[in-house]
Amino acid sequence: MHTLHVELGERSYPIYIGRDLLTDSELLCQHLPGSQLVIVSNETIAPLYLDRLRAALGPRELVTEVILADGEQYKTMATLNEILDRVMSDRHNRSTTLLALGGGVVGDITGFAAACYQRGVNYVQVPTTLLSQVDSSVGGKTAVNHPQGKNMIGAFHQPRAVFIDINTLQSLPAREFAAGLAEVIKYGLICDAPFYRWLQAHMPKLLAREEAALAEAIERSCACKAEVVAADEREGGLRAILNLGHTFGHAIETAQGYGSWLHGEAVATGMLLAMEMSARRGWIAREEVADFRQLLQTVQLPVAPPADMTADQFLDLMGRDKKVLDGTLRLILLRDIGEAAIVADASEAELTTLLEDALQTA
Amino acid sequence: MHTLHVELGERSYPIYIGRDLLTDSELLCQHLPGSQLVIVSNETIAPLYLDRLRAALGPRELVTEVILADGEQYKTMATLNEILDRVMSDRHNRSTTLLALGGGVVGDITGFAAACYQRGVNYVQVPTTLLSQVDSSVGGKTAVNHPQGKNMIGAFHQPRAVFIDINTLQSLPAREFAAGLAEVIKYGLICDAPFYRWLQAHMPKLLAREEAALAEAIERSCACKAEVVAADEREGGLRAILNLGHTFGHAIETAQGYGSWLHGEAVATGMLLAMEMSARRGWIAREEVADFRQLLQTVQLPVAPPADMTADQFLDLMGRDKKVLDGTLRLILLRDIGEAAIVADASEAELTTLLEDALQTA
Numbered sequence: 122m123h124t125l126h127v128e129l130g131e132r133s134y135p136i137y138i139g140r141d142l143l144t145d146s147e148l149l150c151q152h153l154p155g156s157q158l159v160i161v162s163n164e165t166i167a168p169l170y171l172d173r174l175r176a177a178l179g180p181r182e183l184v185t186e187v188i189l190a191d192g193e194q195y196k197t198m199a200t201l202n203e204i205l206d207r208v209m210s211d212r213h214n215r216s217t218t219l220l221a222l223g224g225g226v227v228g229d230i231t232g233f234a235a236a237c238y239q240r241g242v243n244y245v246q247v248p249t250t251l252l253s254q255v256d257s258s259v260g261g262k263t264a265v266n267h268p269q270g271k272n273m274i275g276a277f278h279q280p281r282a283v284f285i286d287i288n289t290l291q292s293l294p295a296r297e298f299a300a301g302l303a304e305v306i307k308y309g310l311i312c313d314a315p316f317y318r319w320l321q322a323h324m325p326k327l328l329a330r331e332e333a334a335l336a337e338a339i340e341r342s343c344a345c346k347a348e349v350v351a352a353d354e355r356e357g358g359l360r361a362i363l364n365l366g367h368t369f370g371h372a373i374e375t376a377q378g379y380g381s382w383l384h385g386e387a388v389a390t391g392m393l394l395a396m397e398m399s400a401r402r403g404w405i406a407r408e409e410v411a412d413f414r415q416l417l418q419t420v421q422l423p424v425a426p427p428a429d430m431t432a433d434q435f436l437d438l439m440g441r442d443k444k445v446l447d448g449t450l451r452l453i454l455l456r457d458i459g460e461a462a463i464v465a466d467a468s469e470a471e472l473t474t475l476l477e478d479a480l481q482t483a
Numbered sequence: 484m485h486t487l488h489v490e491l492g493e494r495s496y497p498i499y500i501g502r503d504l505l506t507d508s509e510l511l512c513q514h515l516p517g518s519q520l521v522i523v524s525n526e527t528i529a530p531l532y533l534d535r536l537r538a539a540l541g542p543r544e545l546v547t548e549v550i551l552a553d554g555e556q557y558k559t560m561a562t563l564n565e566i567l568d569r570v571m572s573d574r575h576n577r578s579t580t581l582l583a584l585g586g587g588v589v590g591d592i593t594g595f596a597a598a599c600y601q602r603g604v605n606y607v608q609v610p611t612t613l614l615s616q617v618d619s620s621v622g623g624k625t626a627v628n629h630p631q632g633k634n635m636i637g638a639f640h641q642p643r644a645v646f647i648d649i650n651t652l653q654s655l656p657a658r659e660f661a662a663g664l665a666e667v668i669k670y671g672l673i674c675d676a677p678f679y680r681w682l683q684a685h686m687p688k689l690l691a692r693e694e695a696a697l698a699e700a701i702e703r704s705c706a707c708k709a710e711v712v713a714a715d716e717r718e719g720g721l722r723a724i725l726n727l728g729h730t731f732g733h734a735i736e737t738a739q740g741y742g743s744w745l746h747g748e749a750v751a752t753g754m755l756l757a758m759e760m761s762a763r764r765g766w767i768a769r770e771e772v773a774d775f776r777q778l779l780q781t782v783q784l785p786v787a788p789p790a791d792m793t794a795d796q797f798l799d800l801m802g803r804d805k806k807v808l809d810g811t812l813r814l815i816l817l818r819d820i821g822e823a824a825i826v827a828d829a830s831e832a833e834l835t836t837l838l839e840d841a842l843q844t845a
Contacts, residue, residue, distance in 0.1 A: 236638065
């Protein structure tokens, strides 16, 4: 088992990465000392892992289980209310802990419920998808979607601990696994060039879900994210680099309706757009863009935006993105592999040409 | 004009108390430098003050006005969604500021909307009721109600500034003014005995809404609250004393349905119950309880719980209160006038007798 620490002063917390953490009673109970517990999961994950986790957590005075429908389309205020209604009617008090067992949707919504319930109670994460393990379980961003924009309603609320059980990846559908790899690759691109080269070399082992390779990829991803988050907890500046590909990606997700494209798929295509834009500015070599496209294809991630979208639609949706400050669109590009840059000087013409060219390949 | 500072490190903010602050363009604009603004008010307050405030704020790139229905029964997730929908569809970005113009309901819900929108944007308060001026505008507690409990869903989110225009109190209905005085009196009881004696002496001037007396009462109340909040921002301990009378009061509000009893009325009756309980424990003199009851009657505040409630119903609702930690009911009592105590040893028998006796007078 490996342990990472996210350093955030009094809100610091550990991330454990290893095998069979889901049933590691001692480790779990060490971070869940209270007598009240709310386990939030979904109808796909609960049948696979809930019983084992429950057994490992031992007897408690009050345990509420909330099993949500599965999918990004349920990451809504309505589902948040469903959780809060259950927590309220079972009369959990301020010392309760919420536990998220599932992917990013379960984690984000459970974290937000914990942030809001009685103005903030503890929560821990047991992420079961690659995406949530390397992304949403680190950094304390919690949210639900709004019909007009992704993650628009939420809070910064740090978990008390994150337990990444790599065994859970064996049951992950191939498409979701690939979507998670998109975020793994992102960390290499924005802050760790040697890791990116390692990923290019080890992708077959990762796709075969070899444990050692998975543990290495997850640990390096979480370490990268933890470092960025520790430097900028509330996204004043640096943290924005974690959004490489996300402004384009959110536009795709919003246009297609949540749940149609997976988040990681949209981000993959968004990263390719950001790399293409970086190359057109002369910051990275054309060859890197081609290699990256090849890497995405190896992972079976999409390399073109949805054919039914237009450049105008992209620009419209991107204008609504959270990264817009005082009317200026901020984008994350690459100065080099492993070196992200936040740019605020993208013109409408530059973006329109970029998007129209990309849409022609769709 | 008087200025108080709530000392919370990087979240510190000023409270301005004085005449005509609502139209003090220079002061307002100094704290609202951005180009985007969301003004939240209600249908009672907006017709009285919104135009003048708008004029004082000067031209802005984007101003959204959200006018809510008036009343505690609208302090709900549904109303929160109504605000967020407007802010989203008008495409406010992260640098927008929400401004709450109204009483505690408008302030609490606007603050919570600001806490949630894009995981936190700035907000300022222009409280127009005595209650919101001395209570909900100080301390960063934001919330909406849940059908099963008051203020159960919310966040700690500090405003950037609070503008208390005492002229707005001239238009306040007598019943709401009296309810606000209940919280003013509370501050004397929990942390400032000389202020409590001053209130006993100056109540006729306050009831006549004399400006000098109002400014003095508001400033001392806010100073007391600011001091307590600065010492304990997230209610780890001391801050709980601000809840004198509130555990009993919340039970009344929940049982009667929000909006039936005003918050201050429920708190007044709750404080009388807490004083009676303190007297029975021999902590304060019987005479003080009688004097306090007299003071409430002078202000025309209720001195008995609703006749249709039972002791059992009280205990049931109090068990759901946020101040319950690990199954123990915590109550705020008085060791002396000006000296609050947090007690965790109240027995069911003690409470039942207290409540049954009080209900007999109802």
